[in-house]
Amino acid sequence: MKIDRLIGILSILLQEEKTTAPELAEKFEVSRRTINRDIEDLCKAGIPIRTAQGTGGGISIMDGYRMDRTILTSKDMQMILAGLRSLDSVSGSRYYSQLMEKIQTGSSEFISGRDSMLIDLSSWYKGSLAPKIEVIQSAIENRRIIRFKYYAPSGESNRRVEPYYLVFQWSSWYVWGWCLERKDYRLFKLNRMDCVVETDRGFLCRDVPMPDLSNEKIFPGGIKVKALFTPNMKWRLVEEFGPNCFTETDDGRLLFSADYTDMENLVTWLMTFGAKVEVLEPKEARDIIRRNAEETLKIYGGLGK
Numbered sequence: 001m002k003i004d005r006l007i008g009i010l011s012i013l014l015q016e017e018k019t020t021a022p023e024l025a026e027k028f029e030v031s032r033r034t035i036n037r038d039i040e041d042l043c044k045a046g047i048p049i050r051t052a053q054g055t056g057g058g059i060s061i062m063d064g065y066r067m068d069r070t071i072l073t074s075k076d077m078q079m080i081l082a083g084l085r086s087l088d089s090v091s092g093s094r095y096y097s098q099l100m101e102k103i104q105t106g107s108s109e110f111i112s113g114r115d116s117m118l119i120d121l122s123s124w125y126k127g128s129l130a131p132k133i134e135v136i137q138s139a140i141e142n143r144r145i146i147r148f149k150y151y152a153p154s155g156e157s158n159r160r161v162e163p164y165y166l167v168f169q170w171s172s173w174y175v176w177g178w179c180l181e182r183k184d185y186r187l188f189k190l191n192r193m194d195c196v197v198e199t200d201r202g203f204l205c206r207d208v209p210m211p212d213l214s215n216e217k218i219f220p221g222g223i224k225v226k227a228l229f230t231p232n233m234k235w236r237l238v239e240e241f242g243p244n245c246f247t248e249t250d251d252g253r254l255l256f257s258a259d260y261t262d263m264e265n266l267v268t269w270l271m272t273f274g275a276k277v278e279v280l281e282p283k284e285a286r287d288i289i290r291r292n293a294e295e296t297l298k299i300y301g302g303l304g305k
Contacts, residue, residue, distance in 0.1 A: 005030070009038055010047065018058040129173060132196045136175050139163050139198040143205060145180070148196040150188060153262065157181070161188065162203045169213050176211040178203075187211055223260040226280040228253045233276050263288070 005028050012019060012027075024035045039059060043049050048062040139146045140163050150159050162178040173190040185208070229237060231252050237245055246254040260266040267288050270277055279286045 013061050018060040020058045132190050135196050135198050145199045145201045149194045151192045164208045225258050225260050227256045228278045230276040
């Protein structure tokens with residue numbers, strides 16, 4: 001992708017006194033014309049790049065720039081490489097590792113010390129996520145509509161979307177784009193998408209607003225929850241909601257208070273605690289859990305005996 005290549009070219013220019021267009025073209029496996037366009041883009045971005053023709057010529061950053069206005073420090077480069085490495089954990093390929101190797105070539109002085117940050121964005125769904133991400137990335141680059149089946153609490157539907165951004169938020173992957181069925185921008189969760197296909201139908205890029213990734217948008221809340229947890233569940237509450245989500249009562253139990261997104265997810269979450277939680281509010285959640293318990297007892301022959 002172009003942004004990756006621009007970062008790679010810039011890092012090489014910061015590490016080496018001089019390079020040439022043919023060398024860069026070979027390293028990044030693109031044409032010399034593409035490299036020339038990349039150099040023009042870097043100049044437009046304010047990077048003082050100097051080019052010289054003939055014997056002894058080449059591409060370099062103007063003298064003094066590294067010392068007086070260094071763009072990327074060793075720490076900056078470590079962060080960039082950690083980010084590229086994390087993308088490989090979900091990409092299903094070694095593209096980013098290969099790019100990282102190119103950036104690191106000849107950079108022993110610029111990138112020093114051991115890696116101090118390791119990021120793995122993969123999940124239990126890595127096998128199914130990687131192909132979806134690859135299809136969506138391709139469709140975004142080619143400006144082509146994607147088609148897929150979507151599973152939502154309201155039911156199943158077939159969607160056609162102009163994809164603009166792949167988003168990683170709150171341990172889940174989403175695609176942000178213009179939904180042709182709803183005539184509006186939507187955020188679709190990749191784990192709920194099936195049969196994702198890049199169609200041959202192109203689209204003109206819209207003036208796309210950035211997706212709203214605030215907690216209120218992703219988790220709109222609306223359901224006030226109060227529950228009493230046994231003390232040995234403190235670690236889970238802290239891990240999932242933070243240390244300020246509860247207060248300790250006189251009997252040692254933990255009074256939990258929070259807003260939740262939807263009733264189905266709330267009940268599912270509460271039932272993972274078994275008898276270690278007593279739901280106080282909302283009453284609807286108490287009733288659902290009681291009915292679930294009664295139905296479970298019927299299955300295992302424990303009710304009415």
